[in-house]
Structure formats: structure tokens, C-alpha cells
Amino acid sequence: MTELGSAPVPASSPEDHITGPADAPLVIEYADFECPYCAAQHLRIARLRVRRVFRHFPVRSSHPRAWAAACAAEAAALQDRFWEMHDLLFADQGRLEDPHLWERARELALDLDRFEVDRRSDAVGDRVRRDFQSGVRAGVVTTPSLFYEGRLYAGQLDAAALAALSAGGSA
Amino acid sequence: MISPGEPAPDFTLRREDGNAFTPEDLQGRTTVLVFYPFAFSPVCTDQFNLYEEVLGDLKARGATLYGVSCDATWSQKAFREKLGVTIEQLSDFEPKGEACRAFGVYHPGGFPQRALVIIGPDGVVKWGYEAEVPTELPGANLIFDGLAAAGSG
Numbered sequence: 001m002t003e004l005g006s007a008p009v010p011a012s013s014p015e016d017h018i019t020g021p022a023d024a025p026l027v028i029e030y031a032d033f034e035c036p037y038c039a040a041q042h043l044r045i046a047r048l049r050v051r052r053v054f055r056h057f058p059v060r061s062s063h064p065r066a067w068a069a070a071c072a073a074e075a076a077a078l079q080d081r082f083w084e085m086h087d088l089l090f091a092d093q094g095r096l097e098d099p100h101l102w103e104r105a106r107e108l109a110l111d112l113d114r115f116e117v118d119r120r121s122d123a124v125g126d127r128v129r130r131d132f133q134s135g136v137r138a139g140v141v142t143t144p145s146l147f148y149e150g151r152l153y154a155g156q157l158d159a160a161a162l163a164a165l166s167a168g169g170s171a
Numbered sequence: 172m173i174s175p176g177e178p179a180p181d182f183t184l185r186r187e188d189g190n191a192f193t194p195e196d197l198q199g200r201t202t203v204l205v206f207y208p209f210a211f212s213p214v215c216t217d218q219f220n221l222y223e224e225v226l227g228d229l230k231a232r233g234a235t236l237y238g239v240s241c242d243a244t245w246s247q248k249a250f251r252e253k254l255g256v257t258i259e260q261l262s263d264f265e266p267k268g269e270a271c272r273a274f275g276v277y278h279p280g281g282f283p284q285r286a287l288v289i290i291g292p293d294g295v296v297k298w299g300y301e302a303e304v305p306t307e308l309p310g311a312n313l314i315f316d317g318l319a320a321a322g323s324g
Contacts, residue, residue: 004315
């Protein structure tokens with residue numbers, strides 16, 4: 001049985017999707033591609049000098065296409081285009097049906113057949129589920145949620161938190 | 172709030188189909204009661220969406236989860252349908268808050284405190300958690316901690 005009791009948020013690992021300068025402050029984000037607050041927060045954080053870890057936290061009953069979008073991002077990751085797909089998904093959340101996912105895959109010049117097989121594969125589903133479960137265990141209850149210096153910031157970052165992050169980023 | 176080790180109090184809640192939900196319905200399986208203040212209030216919304224996502228894992232542990240509030244059955248049903256969740260709702264509408272009082276989770280403001288109660292197959296309370304403020308959303312991890320403590324983890 002999958003363990004889902006409380007546990008600290010896992011440290012970043014080579015399995016994670018990571019971007020940003022190695023010496024910048026590390027933030028671990030739990031987000032959902034269909035969540036409008038996640039898209040807004042993504043734009044805010046993208047302006048800061050931080051090192052970002054992205055983890056999936058799709059909640060299907062509120063966002064029916066979140067899971068498919070997460071799997072599409074993972075399938076793109078298998079062709080080394082995770083962050084490009086991440087940006088394209090957040091950029092147009094009104095269009096997350098299958099044909100819209102294929103359009104993005106074409107735009108990124110992905111091997112479409114491989115993308116189709118991968119995004120429906122057990123391996124990709126398990127990958128998304130592992131992220132979600134690590135979030136549940138760390139007490140994530142809503143999206144976006146962000147861990148910075150061991151503290152959980154639930155929901156959108158307020159001005160004080162953003163300022164702290166920026167300050168850390170320029171240190 | 173009721174303490175672990177105490178038998179579940181006598182209570183009657185109303186199911187969505189209009190039938191009564193009483194301590195008899197607790198027998199033979201693990202029950203998780205999720206007391207929440209109001210249907211349609213934003214925090215509850217996130218709470219049930221999150222719990223819905225782990226229902227399979229709860230089922231694997233033999234646990235059945237219910238939402239409990241003082242809202243009328245019709246409001247609860249509309250709330251559940253709006254969220255797109257399957258978690259059955261139990262209403263403490265009339266006499267208002269009587270079951271919530273029996274569990275010790277009735278807020279003086281006229282609504283249930285946000286709280287979680289796990290009752291074992293023997294009808295005895297195994298674990299409980301009360302949010303410090305109604306806006307605090309207890310993580311799903313707490314339910315699994317509770318089930319582990321109750322011996323169903």
C-alpha cells in the first residue's frame with residue numbers, strides 16, 4: 001500500500017525537473033497546469049532569480065484536464081522539452097484538450113507518435129502520482145504551494161513572501 | 172471534542188437519500204467523518220477536491236469518508252455536484268448541530284468546527300483532529316496518520 005502519512009517534503013533530486021542558476025535560492029513548487037493561480041504564480045516567479053523545482057499536484061475533480069496536462073509535460077520531458085511544454089501549458093489554459101496537446105507537441109517538434117505512447121504510459125502516470133503523493137505527505141492542500149527554506153507557502157505568494165524570495169535571489 | 176477510546180455518541184445524521192445515518196452504520200468498517208463549516212465556502216471546496224483524489228487509497232485501507240455539516244441535504248448535494256466529488260454528505264440540519272454537539276465539534280457561531288474523526292469498526296473513536304481555525308485545511312496526510320494510529324494504516 002502506498003504510504004501517504006506525513007513526511008517532510010523530499011529534497012530536490014536528479015529525478016526532479018529543475019531550472020535556474022545552481023547558486024540561486026531553491027524553491028520547490030507543487031502545481032497543476034489547469035490551475036489559474038498556478039499560471040499567475042509561474043509568471044511572478046519567472047521574474048525572480050531562483051532555482052525552481054516543479055512537481056505535479058493535479059486535482060482532477062476541480063481541474064478535469066490537469067492530469068492529462070501533467071502527463072503531456074512528462075511525455076515532453078522524455079524528449080528533453082519539459083520546461084518548454086510547462087510554459088506552453090500555462091500560457092493557454094483554456095486549450096488543454098488532446099488536439100491542443102498535439103499542437104504543442106508539434107510546435108516543440110516532438111516525435112508525435114512517441115509523445116502519444118509516452119503520455120499514456122504507466123511510467124509517466126506513476127511519475128505524476130509520485131509527485132502528487134510526495135505533496136500530500138508534505139501537507140500540500142492547495143495549488144500553488146511552494147516550499148522555500150523548509151517553509152510551506154500555500155496559495156499565491158503574498159507581497160512579503162515575494163520580497164523575501166527576491167532578496168534571497170539577489171544575495 | 173470527543174477523545175480516542177470513547178465510543179461514538181448516539182447521533183442521527185441525514186444521508187443524501189433521506190435515510191438516517193446512525194452509530195449502526197459505523198459497525199464493521201472504518202469511518203472517517205470530515206466536519207466542515209459550510210457548503211460552498213472556499214476552504215471546504217479545496218478540502219473535498221483533495222480528499223477525492225485519495226479516496227482509492229482510503230478504500231484500500233478499508234476506510235469510508237463522509238462530509239458532515241449543518242447545511243440542508245439539498246445544499247450539500249448541490250455543493251458536492253459543483254465540486255465534482257463523490258464523497259457522501261451527511262446533514263446535521265434538524266435538530267441543528269445535535270450530532271456535531273455530541274462529537275464536541277459545534278462552533279458557537281452555529282456551524283461545525285473543521286475537524287476529522289476516525290471511528291473503528293467496533294464503533295469506538297480511534298483518532299481525532301480539530302483545526303485551530305476554521306480556515307485551516309487539514310491535509311490528507313493527517314487522515315493517513317490517523318488511520319495508522321487507529322491501526323488501519
